Amino acid sequence: MLPIEIAVPTRYPAVVTYALIALNCVVFLFQVSLSPSELEAFLHEFALIPARYFAAPPDMAAQGLADYLPFLTNMFLHGGWVHLILNMWTLWLFGPAVEDRLGSGRYLAFYLLCGLVASIAHAVFNPTSPVPALGASGAISGVLGSFIMMFPLARLVIVIPVLFFPFFFEVPAFLFAALWFFTQVTAGIAELFMPAQGGGIAWWAHTGGFVAGLALTPVLHKSRERYRDYQADEGILGFDPRGRP
Secondary structure, three states: EEEEEEOOOOOOHHHHHHHHHHHHHHHHHHHHOOOOHHHHHHHHHEEEOHHHHHHOOOOOOOOOOOHHHHHHHHHOOOOOHHHHHHHHHHHHHHHHHHHHHHOOHHHHHHHHHHHHHHOOOOOOHOOOOOOOOOOHHHHHHHHHHHHHHOOOOEEEEEEEOOOOEEEEEEHHEEEEHHHHHHHHHHHHHHHHHOOOOOOOOHHHHHHHHHHHHHHHHHHHHHOOOOOOOOHHHHHHOOOOOOOOO
């Protein structure tokens, strides 16, 4: 279930969203330029390894503030081209509308806070995992949560591939988010009762980021005094300014 189009207009250029996409791509290109041994050392330094904070011997445990940087730096790393493309596509789709309503400065702080909460959630629910966790999906889940909070009835076009045939549907944003959130929570709960697997999906990072997005949006949303409401004729053709038909 992949969203491919939204109906929410924006007034200002999404400078921070595009900068984040560029930064993620540059970091990934640096990753693929490394040798296997260099990449392993790089990920050990900047990816999030929960066991380092909860289950490491005293001489290997995190000591100073710099040892906690992976809680932030891991959100700029990716495990492969598909991982990068899917994350950047989602950020490119939902990020501009959220940045438009929060403002660029608040949006950047919002994005980093959601990523931090996602990292903490992943570490708390996987305290003994030695597997490096990486990816922007936790922070992007926060962007999705913010979008749903502000535009619950906005229409999304999603594609569901069945074998080799794509099927397209138009659904309200809250329904897409509800199904997505349900899969994250159920998969995360199921993983708690299964033996630890290497290289799994960080379900609880997604969940934590999404909840953070819901909670932070009312606090960081621009007031009406700072952001003029859209007029009825400023929406995308066939939709009002909040993305509703």
